[in-house]
Amino acid sequence: MASDHALIIARMSFKLKATPKIKYNVNPTFDSSQLSTAAAGKLLVITLSNKFEAFPLDIDTDVSIESTWNTMKKVYNQTTAAMLGYAKRPNNQWL
Numbered sequence: 001m002a003s004d005h006a007l008i009i010a011r012m013s014f015k016l017k018a019t020p021k022i023k024y025n026v027n028p029t030f031d032s033s034q035l036s037t038a039a040a041g042k043l044l045v046i047t048l049s050n051k052f053e054a055f056p057l058d059i060d061t062d063v064s065i066e067s068t069w070n071t072m073k074k075v076y077n078q079t080t081a082a083m084l085g086y087a088k089r090p091n092n093q094w095l
Contacts, residue, residue: 030080031087044083051075 035041055075 029087030084034084047083048079051079
């Protein structure tokens with residue numbers, strides 16, 4: 001072969017490090033299986049509507065939208081957690 005390149009043989013070794021496990025913030029899910037009965041669903045709707053009726057939604061005031069959203073989200077999450085509770089995640093073994 002007419003080439004001016006020389007073949008090179010090399011021996012390489014790598015040390016692999018374990019990657020750190022990343023913990024994700026997972027929002028807890030509510031136990032929606034309790035909503036299968038009509039009474040529990042109606043009670044949750046009534047309780048949430050009563051809480052939001054007491055919540056002032058004045059658009060003319062100088063309250064930021066972000067603080068209003070955070071307050072509404074907090075009211076919803078607290079009420080739903082108190083009424084339904086959190087769902088249990090199954091602990092399935094992967095092996």
